[in-house]
Amino acid sequence: MTAQAAAPGITGGNSTPHFDLVAAAERISQPDGASIYSWGYGCHTAPAGFSPAAIQSSPATAGVALAVNVSCPTMQIPGPTLIVHQGDTVTVTLTNNLPAAAGNTSILFPGFQVTTSGGTPGLLTQEAPNGGSVTYTFMATNAGTHSYYSGTQGDLQVEMGLYGAIIVLPTTVPAGCRAIGATLPDGQVDFRNAAAAYNHGATCYDREYLFQFSEIDPAIHQQAEQQAGMACTQATGCMDILTELYHPAYFMINGRSMPDDMDPNYAMQYPHQPYNGNPHMHPGELVLLRIIGTGRWQHPFHEHGNHVRILARDGNLILSQTASADPMKTLAGPLLFTTTTTPGETMDGIFYWTGRGLNWDVYGHAATGPGSVYNLDPSDPKYAAYNGKPVVCIPDANGYYTADPMAPNYYEWCADHNKALESHPFGTVASGGPVTLPDANIFTNGAWYGGSPYLGPDATIRAVGATGSTPPSGTIANPPTSEAGFAFMWHSHNEREITTNNIFPGGMMMMMLVDPQSFVINEAN
Structure with a gap:
């Protein structure tokens, strides 16, 4: 995508x-x-x-x-x-x-x-x-x-x-x-x-x-x-x-x-609707959400994947009454499960996703065999130098791999490095995980499903079933061989508002794609 x-x-x-x-x-x-x-x-x-x-x-x-x-x-x-x-x-x-x-x-x-x-x-x-x-x-x-x-x-x-x-x-x-x-x-x-x-x-x-x-x-x-x-x-x-x-x-x-x-911003098919709603991010990035309610109704918008830390309303920072030398401790905005948009009101908030707490290696790494070394698109000059080299995850003080911002697994949660998810994987990703996953075509036919529970094209290719990961519809909005991001649905919690003239799906809905570090997010197209 x-x-x-x-x-x-x-x-x-x-x-x-x-x-x-x-x-x-x-x-x-x-x-x-x-x-x-x-x-x-x-x-x-x-x-x-x-x-x-x-x-x-x-x-x-x-x-x-x-x-x-x-x-x-x-x-x-x-x-x-x-x-x-x-x-x-x-x-x-x-x-x-x-x-x-x-x-x-x-x-x-x-x-x-x-x-x-x-x-x-x-x-x-x-x-x-x-x-x-x-x-x-x-x-x-x-x-x-x-x-x-x-x-x-x-x-x-x-x-x-x-x-x-x-x-x-x-x-x-x-x-x-x-x-x-x-x-x-x-x-x-x-x-x-x-x-x-x-x-x-x-x-x-x-x-x-x-x-x-x-x-x-x-x-x-x-x-x-x-x-x-x-x-x-x-x-x-x-x-x-x-x-x-x-x-x-x-x-x-x-x-x-x-x-x-x-669809893209400034797309020619929408000459009077130039702006889109198509968020992407890499793990560990701080994503600023600028939210405005217009019209007459409140719209309870839910961002899957994490809560949103509210920074401000109507351009006014929400700060604690007790000052602190640590600026993070002076913020007093709530963590919201749903950002309800009130007509005329604006909110600024931070969304954050890292994979911490999932309890498996989201990149599908393995101690030996495929997944133990980087195996990326050799035509990509940016990451070509990593091909064939061992995958490492040395935690920083917070437990993430941040020593090399250019690494394809930058900001990986190191406590889960090499930790299997699948007990009987299609590839050689795992080493005795807790679950057996169904075939990708049975599991979902969603256009934004990358094909496996792992992040990134290399991990995805090694974890798909014999029938592949292409949805039966033939529509692939999150290609398993190039992007393979995690798709989180962001949508109104008022069910009627995710329809277009009462037809589902539609309305106030979008997908947040958490893309692997090796996927270049080009926000200019």
């Missing part, structure tokens, strides 16, 4: 960034084939740049664009992610290109002190009249993840798609955090927007993902489309749309439903 850019967005320049946005109408697609009339924010003029920088170029490619079709259309759902730095004076100009019947529109920036110029007075803020514009200015005082959305007829305009995210990056690199660079310690490309989520040493991270949760009631969108052509000069618009009773049928992450959210 191809990995994708983690938290892509647009930048507006240095210290005084300016974003020239427009509100417009277009259509978005759903996996059941529906084309839904919607409204959204987009770029009125080209942005100053895109972030993270690695999606545009890297030293390894001599400035050649890495990401495909990186763009900011004139309408997208969610709106463009605005990426700024703490302390920046941010200016956002909004032009109203919605149908005249929609009336005025606007943007609210919760958590910031906003001044306005132009436009006309509205109930909550200055508004842009049809064909006109308004400018908002604020200082990005708090780092972290923030939301923005329409402050005009919110029951209609937010439902129609007028919402987006702001990522405020901290101004410093806290002690213990790695500065942004061309590569991570393992030599793979650094796709972070910043070294840490906040100016705090316990908020360092290795990868980041932004997830915005929303829903669509198609009846509301159909009414808006039917009335969009009405002649109207009223600031409040001329539409008469019933927004109650509310019966959403589509449930989205970053404007897409499963499986569309697993």
Whole structure:
């Protein structure tokens, strides 16, 4: 499975960034084939740049664009992610290109002190009249993840798609955090927007993902489309749309439903839904989850594989009242089994997976024979030097193998090294483990099943049955000969929300792929 850019967005320049946005109408697609009339924010003029920088170029490619079709259309759902730095004076100009019947529109920036110029007075803020514009200015005082959305007829305009995210990056690199660079310690490309989520040493991270949760009631969108052509000069618009009773049928992450959210960012088949939900990681990496609830409903989102340590809500770090010299002890956010997204609220949290506690060697190593030496793709120059060499696991002070960041088993839990899982393995992986596994085709036909309980193509190939690991469907999203990651389903715990118009699977669902260290996670495609 191809990995994708983690938290892509647009930048507006240095210290005084300016974003020239427009509100417009277009259509978005759903996996059941529906084309839904919607409204959204987009770029009125080209942005100053895109972030993270690695999606545009890297030293390894001599400035050649890495990401495909990186763009900011004139309408997208969610709106463009605005990426700024703490302390920046941010200016956002909004032009109203919605149908005249929609009336005025606007943007609210919760958590910031906003001044306005132009436009006309509205109930909550200055508004842009049809064909006109308004400018908002604020200082990005708090780092972290923030939301923005329409402050005009919110029951209609937010439902129609007028919402987006702001990522405020901290101004410093806290002690213990790695500065942004061309590569991570393992030599793979650094796709972070910043070294840490906040100016705090316990908020360092290795990868980041932004997830915005929303829903669509198609009846509301159909009414808006039917009335969009009405002649109207009223600031409040001329539409008469019933927004109650509310019966959403589509449930989205970053404007897409499963499986569309697993396709690349900026995929040409979703011209107005550029962002995906396709997280990947290596064992031991700290993954920053930026979570925003939009729409009307709470969405209880469950991340399989581990709990999420909440760092902050609405850009405010959750700290203990008792100071400590150890920054990890000053964090007081909860460990959440399910991150429930409340409309308008944002959360920042850390997800972490290492394999510790599973009680078997996740790489399928063996003391002798196959698995006792590295056996990797000889055409891969990055790891070719390891081929044929003995696999070692020398624990650090915390019990992990971290002596060699380039090693294919980097961050292995050494207490389980060489420990068998299978009592009667198909290959020669084990040496008397506790269980006998069924044939892979009997065990599962899921597209994300790598073919065995072991991590990585080498271990997987040595552990599959005679019939192989290809699912009966023929669809392989996690190839057993190249990626072979562990797939953890991340999904809404409201069962209806993992459907697309009542068809399962769909909706608010994705897969977190924990990939072997030897698999290059390219988040630019």
